[in-house]
Amino acid sequence: MKKSYKIEVDCANCAQKMEDAAKKTEGVKDAVVNFMALKMTVEFEEGAAVKETMERVLKNCRKVESDCEIEF
Amino acid sequence: MNKKQKKMLWRILAAAALVLVLLFLPLDGWLRFALFMAPYLIVGYDILIKAFKGIRNGQPFDENFLMAIATVGAIALGEYTEGVAVMLFYQIGELFQSYAVGKSRRSISALMDIRPDSANLLGEDGEISEVNPDEVPVGSLIIVRPGEKIPIDGVIVKGETSLDTAALTGESIPREAKEGSEVISGCINLSGVVQIRTTKEFGESTVSRILDLVENATSRKSRSENFISKFARIYTPVVCIGALALALVPPLVGALIGHPTPFTTWLYRALTFLVISCPCALVISIPLSFFAGIGGASAQGILIKGSNYLETLSEVRTVVMDKTGTLTKGSFEVSGVHHSPLAESELIEYAAHAEAYSTHPISRSLVAAYGKEPDTERISDVREISGKGVIARVDGKEIAVGNDKLMRDVGCDAVECRSVGTIVHVAIDGAYAGHILICDVVKDGAKEAIDAMRAAGVKKTVMLTGDIRAVGEDVAKRLGLDEVKSELLPGDKVSALETLLAQNATGEKLAFVGDGINDAPVLSRADIGIAMGALGSDAAIEAADVVLMDDDPGKIAKAIRISRKCLRIVKENIWFAIGVKIVCLALGALGLAGMWAAIFADVGVMVLAVLNAVRALNVKSL
Numbered sequence: 018m019k020k021s022y023k024i025e026v027d028c029a030n031c032a033q034k035m036e037d038a039a040k041k042t043e044g045v046k047d048a049v050v051n052f053m054a055l056k057m058t059v060e061f062e063e064g065a066a067v068k069e070t071m072e073r074v075l076k077n078c079r080k081v082e083s084d085c086e087i088e089f
Numbered sequence: 090m091n092k093k094q095k096k097m098l099w100r101i102l103a104a105a106a107l108v109l110v111l112l113f114l115p116l117d118g119w120l121r122f123a124l125f126m127a128p129y130l131i132v133g134y135d136i137l138i139k140a141f142k143g144i145r146n147g148q149p150f151d152e153n154f155l156m157a158i159a160t161v162g163a164i165a166l167g168e169y170t171e172g173v174a175v176m177l178f179y180q181i182g183e184l185f186q187s188y189a190v191g192k193s194r195r196s197i198s199a200l201m202d203i204r205p206d207s208a209n210l211l212g213e214d215g216e217i218s219e220v221n222p223d224e225v226p227v228g229s230l231i232i233v234r235p236g237e238k239i240p241i242d243g244v245i246v247k248g249e250t251s252l253d254t255a256a257l258t259g260e261s262i263p264r265e266a267k268e269g270s271e272v273i274s275g276c277i278n279l280s281g282v283v284q285i286r287t288t289k290e291f292g293e294s295t296v297s298r299i300l301d302l303v304e305n306a307t308s309r310k311s312r313s314e315n316f317i318s319k320f321a322r323i324y325t326p327v328v329c330i331g332a333l334a335l336a337l338v339p340p341l342v343g344a345l346i347g348h349p350t351p352f353t354t355w356l357y358r359a360l361t362f363l364v365i366s367c368p369c370a371l372v373i374s375i376p377l378s379f380f381a382g383i384g385g386a387s388a389q390g391i392l393i394k395g396s397n398y399l400e401t402l403s404e405v406r407t408v409v410m411d412k413t414g415t416l417t418k419g420s421f422e423v424s425g426v427h428h429s430p431l432a433e434s435e436l437i438e439y440a441a442h443a444e445a446y447s448t449h450p451i452s453r454s455l456v457a458a459y460g461k462e463p464d465t466e467r468i469s470d471v472r473e474i475s476g477k478g479v480i481a482r483v484d485g486k487e488i489a490v491g492n493d494k495l496m497r498d499v500g501c502d503a504v505e506c507r508s509v510g511t512i513v514h515v516a517i518d519g520a521y522a523g524h525i526l527i528c529d530v531v532k533d534g535a536k537e538a539i540d541a542m543r544a545a546g547v548k549k550t551v552m553l554t555g556d557i558r559a560v561g562e563d564v565a566k567r568l569g570l571d572e573v574k575s576e577l578l579p580g581d582k583v584s585a586l587e588t589l590l591a592q593n594a595t596g597e598k599l600a601f602v603g604d605g606i607n608d609a610p611v612l613s614r615a616d617i618g619i620a621m622g623a624l625g626s627d628a629a630i631e632a633a634d635v636v637l638m639d640d641d642p643g644k645i646a647k648a649i650r651i652s653r654k655c656l657r658i659v660k661e662n663i664w665f666a667i668g669v670k671i672v673c674l675a676l677g678a679l680g681l682a683g684m685w686a687a688i689f690a691d692v693g694v695m696v697l698a699v700l701n702a703v704r705a706l707n708v709k710s711l
Contacts, residue, residue, distance in 0.1 A: 027093070027187045028373070053194060053380040054304040081146060083139075084093065 020067065021058040024050065025086035035085055038077040044070035057087060090188060097184050101177060104132035108173055125169040133160065133176035150325055152367040159363040163684060166353055166360075171684045175364055182692035186373055189699045193381060196706065203256045203275040203296050205240035209233070211284065222291040231285050233278045242294045243285040245270050250281035257299070258639040259390035275299065298630065302394055303387045307380045309395025313659050317375045320667075321368040328674070332362035335678060354680070361677040364687040370666040374698035375659055381705035382655030389708060390638040391648045398634040401617045402652035406597035408547050408645065409589060411582075411611075412554035412564060414604035415621060416642060417529045421450050421511065423458035424530075428504045429515075429523025436523055440515050442468050443481040443488040451511060452479075454527055455490075474498070478513075489516040496521065509563040529556075531564060534643050539568050541646035545653070548597075551589060553582050553611075582611045590616070602645055604629070619645060647711060655705045662698045669694045 026032050032052035039048035039057065044065035049058045061070060071089040078085050090098070107128040116124060130137075133156075140157035156179050163172035208222040211230040222240040225231065230246070233239050239252070249267035254260055257275045266272055272285060275296035291297055310318075336359035343350040379396035386393050393399050413419045426433040441459035444452035445468055456463060471481040477498065478491015489499045496503040496514050501521040506512045510528035514521070539550055551572040554561045561575030574585045586601060593599055601608075601615035604622055609632040612618030620633035622640030630636050637644045673690040676682035682690075 028183065051304065051307060053190075053307045053376060055194065056304060081142070083142070 018063075018067075019058060019060045021056050022071070023088040024055055024057045026050075026052070026055070026082060027084075031082045031085065034081040035078045038081045039074045042070065042074045042077050045074060048074070091191070094184060094188055094191075097180065100132050101180055101184065104128035104173070104177055107131070108170070108177070112170065121169065122164075125164070125173060129160070129164070129169075129173045129176060132173070132180050133157075136176065136179070150329065152369065155325070155329070155363050155366050159360045159684075162356065162360040162363075166357055168357070168684070175684055175688045178688040178692050182369070182695050185692075185696055186369070186699060189696075189703070190373065190377060193377065193703050193706065203238065204300060205238040205274065205296065208240040208291075209237075225287060225291060227287055227290055229287050231287060232282065233285060234282050235278055235280055237278055238296075239272055239274050239276050239278060239285065240294075240296075241285075241287045241291050242273050242289045243271075243287040245272055245283050246286050248281050248283035250283050251279045253277040253279050254639075257295070257390060259388070259644075260639050260641070299387070299392060302392055302630070302636075303383060306383045306393060306395050307376060309397050311379060311396035311400040313400060313656075313663065314375055314379065314396060317368075317371045317663070321372055324368050325366050328362055328366035331674070331678075332359040332366070335359040335362060357684075358677055358680055361682065361684050361687045362674060364684055365670055365673050365677065365691055367691060368666075368670075369691070370695035370698040371663065373695065374662045374666070374702040377699060378655055378659045378662065378702040378705045381703055382651060382658075382708070385706045385708035386648065386651045389644075389647065389651070391644055391651065392630075392636040392638065393648070393652075394634050394636070398617055399652050399655055401598050402600070402635060402649060403656040404596060404598040405600045405617065405649055406547060407549045407551065407589060407593060407599040408542055409551045409553060409586060409599060409601045409615065410642075411601075411603040411608055412552050412556060412561065413529060414640070415602050416535045416552065416568060417531050417564065419529065419604075421454040421527050422530050423454060423525055424510065424528045425508065425526040427506060427508075427524055427526065428521075431522060436515055437525065439483055439486075439488050439517065439522075440490045440513065440525060442483040443471075443479050443490045446471055447473070447479060451513065451527055455513070455525070458525075487518050490514070509559045529560070529564075531567060532640070532642060534641065536568050538642035538646060539570065541643060542649065545646045545649045547646075547649065553577055553585055555579070555582075579607060582608065583614055586611055586614055590614075600645075602642075604640070619648070621645075650711045651708045654708065654711060658701055658705050662701055665701075666694050666698055 024035070026035060032050045035057070036048055036050040039045055039059065044062050045059055046062045047060040059074065061067060071087065075087050078087065111124055136153050136156050139153040143151050143154050156176065160172040160176045163175065205222055207219045208225050209217050209232040210220045210225055211217055211232055217232055225241055231241065245266055245268055247268065251263040251265050252272065253263050254276050256277070263279055274294040336356050339355050340350055340352045379399060382399055383393050383396070393402070410416055423437065426436055429436045437455065437458050441455045442463045444455050445463035445465065467484050469482045471479065473479050474491065474495060477495040478489065480487065480489045489495055490513060493503040493514060496516055499516050500519050501516050503514045503521065504524065506524055506526060508526050510526050512524050512526060514524045516522055542550060549572065550570045551574070552561065552565050552570050554575050555577050556575055558575045561573045565573035577585055590599055598616040600617045600619055601611050602619040602621060603612055604620065609628065612620060612632045617635060618633045619635045619637060620629035621637040635648060669690055673682055673687055677687055
């Protein structure tokens, strides 16, 4: 399952860091951050709870980019 | 400016004011250090924290780390003013970047502001409720009032109106729609209230698909972008190693050969290196240029599905086009009546009546030329003769309409026609009564479109057609095409294209333009496939790399011009940014440029590159 979320981040490099962090999150199969569109597309692993996974994604992203935001 | 940017602005202003005051105070020693630390920390505390986090997360070589090292180093050397100034200017650059990118993103979104906010759902009880378009199931009835956007694709079941499709196609003439017309989301309803039965979900509707396509286009990276990310990956470490070498090698060599130089001089030059080591100008401005180019094009009804396609489009030297539907209207029209003893209109009237029941495009064109509905009272005994034509009784006379074989059957000689097109012979009561010439009509503006392509740098224009040689060559001559390949079966088109591909020099690309309906294999085989008249056709949007929303062939040249402009900006930015950095590195190594010059070069180049990138958005007058 794929879902896309609005994100807030300031620089292209930070967006790249968020992408890497999101990819490594448990329950996430793949993640792509589009800096220009300020969108993060997350592909979930089968059976993963969307809300809990996204909370983990946000937590991991905050670790590398403390002032980022994901709307979910 | 958002909240975060405003806060940053205040931090910058406060730090700048503090530095100015401190510059005029006679300070010394520890007090001077302590006081200068105040503006430094005000403007740069987050950079220091991020640098520390970067190291902890095992990603040390980012710009935060480099800035932290450079400024801490400068302060350690006693260059307080420069340490603070570098941090200050770096933050000004970051603020500008975030502001400029946000602003251009908003202006691109505004160009593409076709997403409807709500739909008026008509309930079974006749109540109208305003709902989120996402929640409307397929087959629902929705109401669209004048001035509103059509939220979801569907068919009009009640009412008639005219639709403004400009947001989708760039075409300003409104389109008429009445009961039974298919309508697509994103159009603006201009005149009447209509009831629409939806045929798709919102997510599958034209407007959602287009927005998705444009927003995701920048995730397909062009070669220029890949070059930049590779360059950035190498550039930063190389400059860092250069900085290290600059700090250590000259003092060591100097000491060995007996000319000791002060260690601090070289350390200062090394720190200057670190300030220039950030490839920000490139990393931000190149994707921004592509995003702006794609956004600007989409506002003109040209959808480019990726930065890579935009890049390929700019290198197109050969354009191969399908005939029917691309260069010609694909509809047949009567263009002449020859060798007839009767008046033109009289012959067409007889032919139209004889063909009244047929649905063949040729028959339809005869009826269209007649201009009225045939009067069925006058027709009797209609016989269709497969592969030959029709014989029918009209006003008591036996009318035979068809090819020369049919003429032989009814016992008369057909007169050959010297013109190119489909010939329909007519015989009345067994006597030859002349023939009607029917042609596929060349689109208005097709000739101008070909000329515009040449002006845009296309070297060769080729037309492929399944039509007979005479028709193909006639159209090619009228349009001034370089080459034509006719009598091609659908499978032959791919091999014809492959021959043309093989003839192309390296670096010169070939584009194929078709209507996307039955030429998907050709579209995908070409370097770049352009589908035209794709409004509402999912298959075409799927198969092509570039989609022209309406069927104006003039858009081909326009798309090429947009891509050229965008790539020119990209190249300007690459050369400009790399050039200035290399000059600054050289001057810094020789001690001719200090940290001030370095930070000006870094931030200044980025500001100019971003401003240049935004120019790619402006394509309306191209």
